[in-house]
Amino acid sequence: xxxxxxxxxxxxxxxxxxxxxxxxxxxxxxxxxxxxxxxxxxxxxxxxxxxxxxxxxxxxxxxxxxxxxxxxxxxxxxxxxxxxxxxxxxxxxxxxxxxxxxxxxxxxxxxxxxxxxxxxxxxxxxxxxxxxxxxxxxxxxxxxx
Amino acid sequence: xxxxxxxxxxxxxxxxxxxxxxxxxxxxxxxxxxxxxxxxxxxxxxxxxxxxxxxxxxxxxxxxxxxxxxxxxxxxxxxxxxxxxxxxxxxxxxxxxxxxxxxxxxxxxxxxxxxxxxxxxx
Numbered sequence: 099x100x101x102x103x104x105x106x107x108x109x110x111x112x113x114x115x116x117x118x119x120x121x122x123x124x125x126x127x128x129x130x131x132x133x134x135x136x137x138x139x140x141x142x143x144x145x146x147x148x149x150x151x152x153x154x155x156x157x158x159x160x161x162x163x164x165x166x167x168x169x170x171x172x173x174x175x176x177x178x179x180x181x182x183x184x185x186x187x188x189x190x191x192x193x194x195x196x197x198x199x200x201x202x203x204x205x206x207x208x209x210x211x212x213x214x215x216x217x218x219x220x221x222x223x224x225x226x227x228x229x230x231x232x233x234x235x236x237x238x239x240x241x242x243x
Numbered sequence: 244x245x246x247x248x249x250x251x252x253x254x255x256x257x258x259x260x261x262x263x264x265x266x267x268x269x270x271x272x273x274x275x276x277x278x279x280x281x282x283x284x285x286x287x288x289x290x291x292x293x294x295x296x297x298x299x300x301x302x303x304x305x306x307x308x309x310x311x312x313x314x315x316x317x318x319x320x321x322x323x324x325x326x327x328x329x330x331x332x333x334x335x336x337x338x339x340x341x342x343x344x345x346x347x348x349x350x351x352x353x354x355x356x357x358x359x360x361x362x363x364x365x
Binding site: 138139140141142143144145146150152154155156157158181182183187188189190191192193194195196197205220222223224226 | 262263264265266267268269272275277278279280281282301302303304306307308309310311312313314315316341342343344
């Protein structure tokens with residue numbers, strides 16, 4: 099019945115978005131930690147005063163990573179170059195598993211984050227983004243006169 | 244160069260298999276492996292006889308009170324092994340490691356390199 103309230107393919111769009119936002123690798127084959135869930139793989143965690151995002155993106159030039167926060171969505175995009183020799187060369191390619199091409203990942207952040215506080219660093223091929231959460235609103239006592 | 248899988252099943256936590264690119268030219272083999280988060284001190288590359296083993300451990304920063312809410316990289320350990328052909332010279336292998344990418348170059352033995360044979364016309 100809800101479907102009729104929304105015209106078009108709203109739900110399938112929503113589902114697709116959701117899959118793109120956060121895809122849990124729920125299968126037990128965790129040995130293939132870098133499955134097809136997308137590049138770069140992400141680990142996200144929270145502390146009482148920040149949200150921490152780790153993107154496992156080796157071999158990038160940090161300056162080429164396009165990172166932004168817009169309306170509570172953190173997005174991460176760019177291009178990863180292929181290091182394989184050109185096809186017409188004399189080299190034979192035996193294994194080609196590493197990701198190359200354009201990538202884009204989007205993470206939905208909690209409502210209490212303050213985008214102005216976002217900071218990012220790149221070390222050993224891992225991009226670490228930290229966004230502070232707003233101090234929990236202190237309950238305010240209202241006097242009754 | 245071919246892959247050996249039996250070395251990956253240790254009883255403990257699962258390991259990550261780093262994705263690799265491998266290509267070969269007349270003078271040797273080049274391997275790239277993605278091992279993000281591994282510092283240089285925790286990367287181990289071993290070549291003995293005809294086997295290549297790559298291992299590394301991710302160094303996660305410790306952040307107080309961190310609770311994971313979404314996890315795609317589920318293990319801190321990378322491990323993968325390959326068998327090398329007889330024609331490769333493991334002793335002359337060279338490794339570079341930068342931004343989480345390992346580049347390994349293993350040259351071929353002198354006698355395995357292609358030789359151009361001049362054809363003389365008398």
